[in-house]
Amino acid sequence: QSVIRLExxxxxxxxxxxxxxxxHLDPEATRVRAEIAFGVGTGDLRLDGVDLDLLSATIDGxxxxxxxxxxxxxxxxxxxxxxxxxxxxxxxIDPARNTTLEGLYHRRDLFITQCEAEGFRRITxxxxxxxxxxVYTVRIEGDMPVLLSNGDLTxxxxxxxxxxxxxxxxxxxxxxxxxxxxxxxDSFTTMSGRDVTLKIWVRDGDRGRCAYAxxxxxxxxxxxxxxxxxxxxxDLFQIVAVDDFNAGAMENKGLNVFNSKYVLASPETATDAxxxxxxxVIAHEYFHNWTGNRITCRxxxxxxxxxxxxxxxxxxxxxxxxxxxxxxxEDVLRLRAxxxxxxxGPLAHPVRPESYVEINNFYTATVYExxxxxxxxxxxxxxxxxYDAALKLYFERHDGQACTIEDWLSVFxxxxxxxxxxxxxxxxxxxxxxxxxxxxxxxxxxxxxxRQTTPPTPGxxxxxxxxxxxxxxxxxxxxxxxxxxxxxxxxxxxxxVKTAARTVPSVLxxxxxxxxxxxxxxxxxxxxxxxxxxxxxNRWEAGxxxxxxxxxxxxxxxxxxxxxxxxxxxxxxDPALRALILSLPTxxxxxxxxxxxxxxxDPDLVHVRHQSLEEALTSRxxxxxxxxxxxxxxxxxxxxxxxxPGQRALANRLLSLAARRETDLAREALAQASNMxxxxxxxxxxxxxxxxxxxxxxxxxxxxxxxxxxDKWFAMQTSLAPAHEALDVAQRLQNHEDFTWTxxxxxxxxxxxxISNTAAFHRADGAGYVWLAxxxxxxxxxxxxxxxxxxxxxETWRRYDEGRQKLILDQLERIxxxxxxxxxxxxxxxxxxx
Ligand code: DPP
Ligand code: ZN
Numbered sequence: 103q104s105v106i107r108l109e110x111x112x113x114x115x116x117x118x119x120x121x122x123x124x125x126h127l128d129p130e131a132t133r134v135r136a137e138i139a140f141g142v143g144t145g146d147l148r149l150d151g152v153d154l155d156l157l158s159a160t161i162d163g164x165x166x167x168x169x170x171x172x173x174x175x176x177x178x179x180x181x182x183x184x185x186x187x188x189x190x191x192x193x194x195i196d197p198a199r200n201t202t203l204e205g206l207y208h209r210r211d212l213f214i215t216q217c218e219a220e221g222f223r224r225i226t227x228x229x230x231x232x233x234x235x236x237v238y239t240v241r242i243e244g245d246m247p248v249l250l251s252n253g254d255l256t257x258x259x260x261x262x263x264x265x266x267x268x269x270x271x272x273x274x275x276x277x278x279x280x281x282x283x284x285x286x287x288d289s290f291t292t293m294s295g296r297d298v299t300l301k302i303w304v305r306d307g308d309r310g311r312c313a314y315a316x317x318x319x320x321x322x323x324x325x326x327x328x329x330x331x332x333x334x335x336x337d338l339f340q341i342v343a344v345d346d347f348n349a350g351a352m353e354n355k356g357l358n359v360f361n362s363k364y365v366l367a368s369p370e371t372a373t374d375a376x377x378x379x380x381x382x383v384i385a386h387e388y389f390h391n392w393t394g395n396r397i398t399c400r401x402x403x404x405x406x407x408x409x410x411x412x413x414x415x416x417x418x419x420x421x422x423x424x425x426x427x428x429x430x431x432e433d434v435l436r437l438r439a440x441x442x443x444x445x446x447g448p449l450a451h452p453v454r455p456e457s458y459v460e461i462n463n464f465y466t467a468t469v470y471e472x473x474x475x476x477x478x479x480x481x482x483x484x485x486x487x488x489y490d491a492a493l494k495l496y497f498e499r500h501d502g503q504a505c506t507i508e509d510w511l512s513v514f515x516x517x518x519x520x521x522x523x524x525x526x527x528x529x530x531x532x533x534x535x536x537x538x539x540x541x542x543x544x545x546x547x548x549x550x551x552x553r554q555t556t557p558p559t560p561g562x563x564x565x566x567x568x569x570x571x572x573x574x575x576x577x578x579x580x581x582x583x584x585x586x587x588x589x590x591x592x593x594x595x596x597x598x599v600k601t602a603a604r605t606v607p608s609v610l611x612x613x614x615x616x617x618x619x620x621x622x623x624x625x626x627x628x629x630x631x632x633x634x635x636x637x638x639x640n641r642w643e644a645g646x647x648x649x650x651x652x653x654x655x656x657x658x659x660x661x662x663x664x665x666x667x668x669x670x671x672x673x674x675x676d677p678a679l680r681a682l683i684l685s686l687p688t689x690x691x692x693x694x695x696x697x698x699x700x701x702x703x704d705p706d707l708v709h710v711r712h713q714s715l716e717e718a719l720t721s722r723x724x725x726x727x728x729x730x731x732x733x734x735x736x737x738x739x740x741x742x743x744x745x746x747p748g749q750r751a752l753a754n755r756l757l758s759l760a761a762r763r764e765t766d767l768a769r770e771a772l773a774q775a776s777n778m779x780x781x782x783x784x785x786x787x788x789x790x791x792x793x794x795x796x797x798x799x800x801x802x803x804x805x806x807x808x809x810x811x812x813d814k815w816f817a818m819q820t821s822l823a824p825a826h827e828a829l830d831v832a833q834r835l836q837n838h839e840d841f842t843w844t845x846x847x848x849x850x851x852x853x854x855x856x857i858s859n860t861a862a863f864h865r866a867d868g869a870g871y872v873w874l875a876x877x878x879x880x881x882x883x884x885x886x887x888x889x890x891x892x893x894x895x896x897e898t899w900r901r902y903d904e905g906r907q908k909l910i911l912d913q914l915e916r917i918x919x920x921x922x923x924x925x926x927x928x929x930x931x932x933x934x935x936x
Contacts, residue, residue: 103925103932107457108403114229116143118236123226127244127280129198129208133157136226138189138236147177147189150223150230153205155194159227162187175227193226200224201884203846209346212281213244214359218352219402219461222273232272232399233504240265240278248283248303252276252355254338267355269335270502272398277354279303279342286312290320290334293327298334302365303342311366314742315341315380322385325419330493332392341365341384345809348846348887349465351383353390360387363810363847369740371811373779374750377742381423386416392497400504402461406453406529407507409465410473417474427612427638428678428748434613434639437475439690440467442534442618446697447897448934450532450559454507459929462887468532475616476528482571482614483525483589484518492517524591527568532559535568537590537617543604548576550597550607552590554617560936567593573614575637576605582636587614606630611637618698621647632665638679645669645683653687653711654695662715663722670723670730677734678748681755686715689860693901703901709825709861720759728767731756740777747779754783761787772797778811782818789822802840812840813851820855820862828862829869843881846888853877857895864902868909871896875913878927879920886924893917893930911935 122137140147151174159166159175162183168175197208205224206215215221223230242249243262252275253267283303290298300319302312319341326332341358343365351360364383367376393415394408421429444450444467451464453473458464481489495517500509507529511522535556542549552572556565567590575585576599584599606627610619621627631644645666651657669675669683687695689712693703720727735753736746761768765788772784785801788794798819805811816835823831835841835852843849853874857863863870874895882889899910917923918931 103459103928105457105459106461108401108454109456111401111403114143114231114234115145116147116229117141118229118234120239121228121236122239122241123276124241125243125278127197127213127242127246127249129213130196132195132197132206132213133192134195134226135190135192136228138228139186140189141186142184143182144179146179147182148174148229149176149227150174150220151193151227152223153195153200154224154227156227157192157194159189159191161189163190174223191227195225201844202887203346203348203885204887206278207346209344212283212344212346213246213279214342214344214346215276215278215354216348216352216359217276217354218274219465220274222276225276228273230273231401232274233401235270235272235398235502235504237270238265238267238276240267242278242280244280246280246282248279248281250277250279250303250340250342250357252357254336254356267336269355269395271355271395272504275353275355275395275398277352277357277359279344279357279359282306283342284309286316288316288320290323290339292323292333294333296334296337298323298336299338301338301340303340304362304366305343308343308362308366311368311371312343314367314377315365315384318381318384319388321381321423322388322419325385325422326389326392326415329418329422330392330415332497334391335396339388341387345847346845348885351387353387353394355391355395358387360384361847363813366810367742369742369777371778371805371808373782374742374747376778377747378420378424382416382420385419386412389415389419396502397497397500398504400506402458402464403454403456404506405461405464406469406473406476407505407510409470410453410475411477411510413470413474414477417478424743425676425678425748427642428676428682430612430639431642431679431682433471433474437467437471437616438694439688441471441616443690443694443898444468444894445472445532445534445559446694447900448560448936449894449897449930452530452532452562454529460886460890460924460926462926463890463929472616479528479569479571479615480514480522480525482573482587483569484514484520488518488520524567524569527566531556531565531568532562533557533565535565535570535615535617536620537570537572537610537615538620538622539607539609540622541604541607543601546600546602548584548599548601548605548607550574550588550599550609551594552588552597552609553594554590555593560933567591570615570617572609573611573637574607574609575611575635576601577608577630577635578603578605579630581634585611585636608635608637608640610640610643612639613643626661629661629665632683633668638676641669642679642683646687649686649715650692650695652715653692653708654699659715659718663718666719667722670726676748677745677752681748681751684719684752684755686712690858693860693898697898697901702903704903705861705864706825706866716759716762720762723756723759727756727760731760735780750779750783754780757783758787761791765791765793769797778814782814785818786822789818790824792824792827806840809845809847813847816841816848817851817855820852821858823859823862825859825861825865828856828859829865829873832856832873843877844884846885849877849881849888850892853892857892863895864906866905868906868912871909871913875917878917882920882924882927883922886926889924890926890930893927893934896934899934 120139124135126133168177200207204221240251249263251265256266257264285301288300343362347361393411492514496513533556540551570590572588628644628647635641648662731753736749768787775781820832878889
């Protein structure tokens with residue numbers, strides 16, 4: 103496998119100014135004519151191209167015969183004119199047989215493109231790299247009612263359309279969609295008075311489920327103006343929802359392509375969490391217009407330049423739209439579940455990686471979520487005003503360019519005067535730092551001693567201290583006596599605060615840095631923080647600490663039970679926050695904690711402990727659970743905004759506890775449920791109890807044909823079935839007539855669902871591992887990106903006992919030695935076994 107390295111970066115040999123593309127669409131034989139204007143360059147002309155049939159090529163009208171290979175073609179320098187020249191190539195491609203879902207593909211009568219990272223080379227020969235930016239004009243010919251591409255429509259007639267995008271862009275932002283689609287239209291007037299037409303394109307019949315996405319888009323556009331002073335820059339902004347998509351969505355200039363999961367939502371079909379997802383992904387892709395499109399990446403090692411910043415921006419947007427502390431807790435849950443897990447295993451890599459085999463394998467939680475945390479820390483370190491000034495300078499200095507992480511950090515240094523040389527380590531060093539805090543009271547002072555270390559990760563045995571912004575407070579029995587922000591930059595440092603007596607420290611408030619905190623305090627401290635920390639995040643965190651003492655060790659459940667019951671009855675607290683505090687860490691979260699303590703994870707024991715703490719809480723609450731659940735459940739019309747989702751979350755959490763004893767309570771709730779959030783919440787306890795057969799059949803009958811809901815039907819069964827049955831359930835369901843493994847959403851629903859059922863996936867006999875490996879081998883032949891992503895289910899193998907380790911390694915070896923394994927999956931499996 104050939105390795106691409108950051109240190110080998112060289113600019114492209116020839117500048118490109120314009121690209122004219124003409125598509126004659128045909129499912130099996132699409133012809134693409136590409137006319138590319140190259141400027142004066144040096145050396146050979148090397149163009150990327152994969153699975154293309156080259157029909158003809160000319161330079162300035164004269165036929166040329168390039169040397170073609172598997173990855174592209176070369177025209178020798180001797181055959182190139184001295185001055186600028188025009189390259190014209192005609193290629194033939196087969197979108198119907200393109201099962202990779204990269205490049206141009208044809209599914210269910212739709213032509214769809216996905217070009218990030220390297221899909222454009224499956225459309226035509228081109229220097230397919232983000233630092234080659236050009237102005238595109240596109241003509242589409244095809245017998246379909248809707249023919250879309252980037253930018254503005256400049257002409258159309260029956261069977262053809264022409265588009266022009268005035269903004270220079272890299273090839274990964276090119277898009278084309280064609281087929282029988284319907285649109286929902288709206289408009290937005292920008293702060294400078296430009297009227298922008300907004301269109302969301304969906305299949306006939308789905309127009310009734312676009313309102314929330316449209317509303318979120320307009321709110322995102324307004325927010326970016328208000329918060330960053332950034333305005334949209336075309337007269338048209340379009341979103342297309344498609345059912346066959348490898349990722350969540352794609353920010354192509356002026357024509358975002360979305361997995362329909364992040365567009366279509368109605369109270370009957372989508373849960374509160376789905377509505378949140380629509381809002382944040384719509385915002386994320388829209389925000390890319392400036393952080394990604396106007397300023398793009400020089401090369402793919404810089405991916406976090408656009409992704410980290412854009413995730414941070416969408417997190418802030420969602421925090422402003424709803425409860426900020428609740429959003430922060432949800433972001434941290436996600437960070438820990440994906441990124442801390444990644445950082446702790448064989449796939450750990452820096453936010454800015456230094457090498458890759460297949461770039462698709464680096465669209466990771468580290469690049470995205472940890473990348474966002476780095477921006478958040480920068481803001482924490484320099485302060486909001488300096489952050490705003492830096493962002494202003496970033497857009498002034500780099501608009502229209504393809505940039506690096508160094509460019510970004512230089513902007514911050516220049517705008518704020520902060521020396522960020524040590525901060526760079528956050529981008530280069532993999533692994534999650536461990537932060538410990540010890541406190542003592544001496545002579546009228548509370549002294550906090552902070553220490554940091556970062557464990558070795560693959561290829562990086564030695565780590566250096568990183569700057570860690572630590573927001574802290576001190577609590578006494580009346581409330582907060584002091585607070586502040588401390589920047590820990592050395593391996594060990596102290597903070598001294600004058601206090602009258604010992605206080606309870608509350609550190610890393612708001613999760614001010616992406617580190618693992620170990621708090622060496624007094625036994626009752628977490629209980630104090632849970633009861634009265636002024637920082638909502640740390641109240642939740644204290645509950646989690648107490649729960650993990652029971653779940654990952656042998657702690658006494660009483661402090662957790664007492665603490666969360668007090669929180670439950672605190673009417674002044676946001677119900678959404680109460681629901682989060684009342685929830686247990688997931689079994690994956692518990693396993694992570696056990697591994698952190700250098701103990702072997704026993705998934706069965708984790709499962710048992712998890713169940714018994716749920717049971718203990720159920721006992722403790724008794725009849726209160728249903729009483730409070732009923733009282734707090736919102737009545738009236740469904741709304742995904744405001745207080746209602748939090749009230750539903752709390753009502754449903756309590757229902758899930760109460761229904762452990764009496765499944766009839768869940769049946770009753772199901773009968774009364776009038777939205778998808780409540781229906782799924784009512785179904786869950788029945789599935790867990792293995793008593794949902796009739797309900798699942800009714801659900802299927804009602805939603806047959808509504809793909810996103812049927813995805814839920816599959817996922818809930820494999821993810822919630824009792825551990826000893828879940829694999830059988832999955833094997834039965836994979837023969838269901840609605841199970842189409844070639845559709846990524848459906849595959850992820852069933853297989854991803856089973857993987858998330860940790861005790862089932864990690865069955866001691868290894869049947870879960872064999873089953874997943876069988877699937878990966880099958881899917882890899884069609885859609886390598888999808889298989890490679892899913893293979894990360896094995897990344898935690900070192901956590902388990904020798905028996906399970908061997909069973910997983912056997913499967914990794916079986917995959918590694920399979921004939922024709924993709925570069926994607928080959929790289930993943932290789933790294934996991936190393
Ligand atoms: N660039 C996309 C996104 O993260 C992923 N393909 O929005
Ligand atoms: Zn993104």
